[in-house]
Amino acid sequence: MPSLPNQRFPRIVIARDSDTEEESSSSEEEEEEVEGDDNEEEEEEETHVEKLKGKTPIVSTENEDSDPKSKRKGKTPITISLKKVCKVCKKTGHEAGFKGATYIDCPMKPCFLCKVPGHTTMTCPHRIATEHGVVPASRRNTNKPVTYVFERQLRHIGLLVKASFTIPDQVHCAVVRYHSRRVTCLEFHPTNCNILLSGDKKGQLGVWDYNKVYEKVVYGNIHSCILNNIRFNPMNDGTVYAASSDGTVSFTDLETGVSEPLMNLNPNGWQGPNSWRMLYGMDVNPERNLVLVADNFGVISMLDMRSNSRSGDAVLIHKKGTKVVGLHCNPLQPDLFLSCGNDHFARIWDVRRLEAGSSLASLQHGRVVNSAYFSRSGSKILTTSIDNRIRVWDSIFGDLDSPSREIVHSHDFNRHLTPFRAEWDPKDPSESLVVIGRYISENYNGAALHPIDFIDTGSGQLVAEVMDPNITTISPVNKLHPKEDILASGSSRSIFIWKPKEESELVPEKDERKIVLCGSDAKKFKRKSGGKGEDDSGDDDYDTSYYKKGKSPSCKGAKGRTMKSRNR
DNA sequence: ACAATATGATCCC
């Protein structure tokens, strides 16, 4: 070691942890090994100042007294501690962060998954491995007459028949990128089964025919900021309603792109952030000819679809001044709708008697509720809250004081990402299969991946994890096709279409634990040289490998052929 | 390789 000019300058002493610098090349290490690192002894050594690079230096005086030589000379050594500091809690003795593709939690913080102190994600009983944690709520049997009537109605249409649903086995993936900001919502065309609509943070509306890969249109002049929701016009599915954080509801012809604003909550323009109204939740009620929208001040407004004009008064449905993030009309009971918001509640309402405080039920959550949906028969409720729990209420006519089940699942990131929302599989007659993206990553053969989870909410079992080694970004937006075995995902600026492989294409799975392994079909995007990345056009990126194989998904052909029911 | 940043709920005083 070269000596420092300690005659003229105070000696610089740098204390640092025993070296753990060499990145462990094998990322397949198990957790026990990693946790053992905490106990490594701390050595101190003198070193070059250059080694400060990348460390968090702490000027320390702890060695002052222990160096009598320098004291005699009257030169106080400057001791810089390079002891590794946990970037989460700033304490020494442990570190948080990625070791290869495995993330190590800070042991001083509550579990990042279930939020309970005393353990980390690694040892969390709810750790996503083969099944999610399920906290069953007591099942109360209510024999109210209304339940009986309702169930008789259901029996009539045959929805109570439990049928095996389809879970992806192995899938292909096609990918497209035409949005210039992160994707915020997706919507399948109800009748033309190859059309997918997408909205982004900039307010752009994409129309993509994913069978004819290159056929897409992006309308950029409809909204000026986040497009939060798209709903098809039940009278004419060539037109859509869209709600945006610019405070407007638009009505757009998908063919021509001709659009008109039906409602503008900021008629006087920008008067500052305290008065700017943004529309988040939206849904249509075909029976009552209503479009329901709700804003960031807790207020719902309605539009009459026949006249395209306001209907009724605005009503406060969530805590004053808080954002309402979701609305959903009951598919079978036209007068019922569900709302959820930042006041930690989901609420059931009757449109006929809508006034502040008149909700039929208030479902309390630990934190903000990202979404709340009725099941397809309208009897169950599914909510996603950023307290990292998916909740299911089995019957809206039962006791709604507590959910029937709480499923611990990682989806609590609050910035930079579109909020995660668990959504029902609209094809599942048993009304239990749900899809939701996962925030927290897992180490899959050395890659930190964020799967898209299929969860059987009846058992809490994780029945499928959809992922691809080439897709390393988080997929908060997911939509299952209303008729086909197709999943659409929005991940950052990209959109993925996942489709099951044919029987002949299945490859042996290395790891039986993982139910879904995804094809190597999705290729990593290469950034186009010269492309700024924010351009509205000329930045399209397609991966057509899926289609080149001649496996073009067809509405008829795809039906139930290759997907298997597993774990059932 | 690293820094900057957009961005939103929450916590704390």
Place this chain on the structure above:
DNA sequence: TGGGATCCCTATTG
């Protein structure tokens, strides 16, 4: 009650 600091696995750009 409100403004400002804080925040654990981002994605992207320079």
